[in-house]
Amino acid sequence: MSKSKTVRTRFAPSPTGFMHIGNLRSALYAYLIARSNSGQFILRIEDTDQERIVEGSVEVIYQTLAACGLNHDEGPDLGGPYAPYVQSERKSGYLPYAEQLLREGKAYYCFCDKERTSGQEFAGYDRKCRDLPQEIITARLAAGEPYVIRQKMPLTGFTTFIDEVFGEISVANEELEDQILIKSDGFPTYNFANVIDDYTMGITHVVRGSEYLSSTPKYNLLYEALGWEIPVYVHLPLILGEDGSKLSKRHGATSFAELIDYGYLSAAIINYIAFLGWSPGDDTREIYSLQDLEQVFSISGISKSPAVFSMAKLDWFNEQYLRAMQPQDFANLIKPLTDQVFGNQDYNLPLLAELLQPRLTRLSDISEQIDFFVVADPLNLDLYRQKRSKLQPETAAIILTDLIPRLSQVTTWEHDEILAVIQTYVTDSGYKLGQVMGAIRPSLSGRSVTPGGAVELMLILDQAESLQRLKQALVFLQQNS
Numbered sequence: 001m002s003k004s005k006t007v008r009t010r011f012a013p014s015p016t017g018f019m020h021i022g023n024l025r026s027a028l029y030a031y032l033i034a035r036s037n038s039g040q041f042i043l044r045i046e047d048t049d050q051e052r053i054v055e056g057s058v059e060v061i062y063q064t065l066a067a068c069g070l071n072h073d074e075g076p077d078l079g080g081p082y083a084p085y086v087q088s089e090r091k092s093g094y095l096p097y098a099e100q101l102l103r104e105g106k107a108y109y110c111f112c113d114k115e116r117t118s119g120q121e122f123a124g125y126d127r128k129c130r131d132l133p134q135e136i137i138t139a140r141l142a143a144g145e146p147y148v149i150r151q152k153m154p155l156t157g158f159t160t161f162i163d164e165v166f167g168e169i170s171v172a173n174e175e176l177e178d179q180i181l182i183k184s185d186g187f188p189t190y191n192f193a194n195v196i197d198d199y200t201m202g203i204t205h206v207v208r209g210s211e212y213l214s215s216t217p218k219y220n221l222l223y224e225a226l227g228w229e230i231p232v233y234v235h236l237p238l239i240l241g242e243d244g245s246k247l248s249k250r251h252g253a254t255s256f257a258e259l260i261d262y263g264y265l266s267a268a269i270i271n272y273i274a275f276l277g278w279s280p281g282d283d284t285r286e287i288y289s290l291q292d293l294e295q296v297f298s299i300s301g302i303s304k305s306p307a308v309f310s311m312a313k314l315d316w317f318n319e320q321y322l323r324a325m326q327p328q329d330f331a332n333l334i335k336p337l338t339d340q341v342f343g344n345q346d347y348n349l350p351l352l353a354e355l356l357q358p359r360l361t362r363l364s365d366i367s368e369q370i371d372f373f374v375v376a377d378p379l380n381l382d383l384y385r386q387k388r389s390k391l392q393p394e395t396a397a398i399i400l401t402d403l404i405p406r407l408s409q410v411t412t413w414e415h416d417e418i419l420a421v422i423q424t425y426v427t428d429s430g431y432k433l434g435q436v437m438g439a440i441r442p443s444l445s446g447r448s449v450t451p452g453g454a455v456e457l458m459l460i461l462d463q464a465e466s467l468q469r470l471k472q473a474l475v476f477l478q479q480n481s
C-alpha cells in the first residue's frame, strides 16, 4: 500500500443472526484502525447468500453499531447513518469482473450440476469444464444450460502473504479449488463479491476474524488475476470462553443484545471488547472511552494469541462505568427499572440512586436488590444471630421494643435526626451501635445484606412504613424466640 493512501476499513457482516461478540470486535477494530489513522470506516452488508439471511438481523447490526457509536462514513446515498452498502443491491456490478476474467482466460464456464460436484470423492471440484473447447461452451450457453463461472487457480506453486497479526501465511496452490465466482442464480459468491467490493470501495485494510485466514490466499489470487494490489490484512485472534473452548452459547451471553439485556452498558462492553485481542502497551490503564481508543489504537497492539472472554472482567468494567457516572445521569439510567419495581408507589429516586451507584454491577440486578422495599423478604431468626456484633434474637427484641417509641417521636424524618435518635439510644442502653443497626436492618428488609444501612433504608421506606415493619419484626421475634 502506498503511504499516501487514506486508510479505509470496512465492517462486512453477513445478516445471519445476532451480533456476536466476535463480530462486534471486528467492527470495533476496523473502526478504530480507520479513526486512529484519520481514515474512513465503511459498513457493507454481505447478503449474497440469500438462503442464510435471518430476518431482522440487518436492523440488529444497525442498532448495535449505533448504540456503540461505531458510525460509518459513507453509503450509497452519501451519508445517513442508516445507509450502508448492501451487496444484493449491487448485484449487477460483479458480473463484468467475472466476464473480464473469462475473456482473459482466467475463468471459465462450468456446466456441472450440484449433484456431480458434491458427489465426488476428493474434496473440491475436479475441473472437468476447465478446458472445454470454445464451440462446446458456445453451444451449451446457446442451449440455455445453467452454469457457474469458476476461476482457474494455478496448479502449482504457493500463494503467500503477510498478515499484520499472524505473519507469513502460505498455501500450496494445488490445494485450492477452482472457486466459483458467479453462481447459477447469477449472484456472485460470497468470496467474489467480498473481493470486488473491497477493491472497488478502496479498502486498504481488511480486518476480520482469523477464521478467514485460510481462505485469504484464494482472495489474493483473485486480486492477482484482476491485476489489483492486495490490501493489508489484519486477522483477529480467536475469542475463547473461560474453559478454553471457542466462545459459544454454552458460555452464556455471547451477543451484544444479550449483554445489554444482562444489564451491561454499551460503553463498558466496547471498552472490554477492545481488550479482547489488543492492548495499549500501558499495562496500568484499562478504562478507555471510544474516543480514547480512537486516539491510541494501533495494529501493533493486536495479539495473535486467543483472547479469553471473562464475564467477571466485564462485570468489573461495568462497575467502573456505573461508578463514574454523574449522579443525575445514573438516576435517569436506573429510573425505568426502579419505576418498574415501585409501580405507582412514590419513592425517593435520588436517594435510591445514591445507594445503588456504588454497589451495582449490572442493571439487571436492580430489581433483586431493591424489591424488598416494596415487599420485605420473610423474616427468620438467623438474621438476628450476628457473631460480630454479638447480636441474638432476644437482644434484638429488646432493642426494637425500646426503639419503636423513640422513632415514632421523630418529627422530621431525615438522616441526621434518625441517626441522632439511634445514637442517643446507644448511649442510654449500653448496646453497641452495630447491635442496634443489626436489629433494624433485617427487620426492615428480611435480609442481612442491603444496599445502604439501616438509616438509609428507613429514609426510603418513610416513617410509617419503617415503624410498621419494625413492629411486625418485633411480633415475629416475640413469638419465635
Ligand code: GLU
Binding pocket: 011, 012, 013, 014, 046, 194, 206, 207, 208, 209, 212
Ligand atoms: N461477511 C463476513 C462475515 O460476516 C465477513 C468477511 C470479511 O470481513 O471479509 O463473517
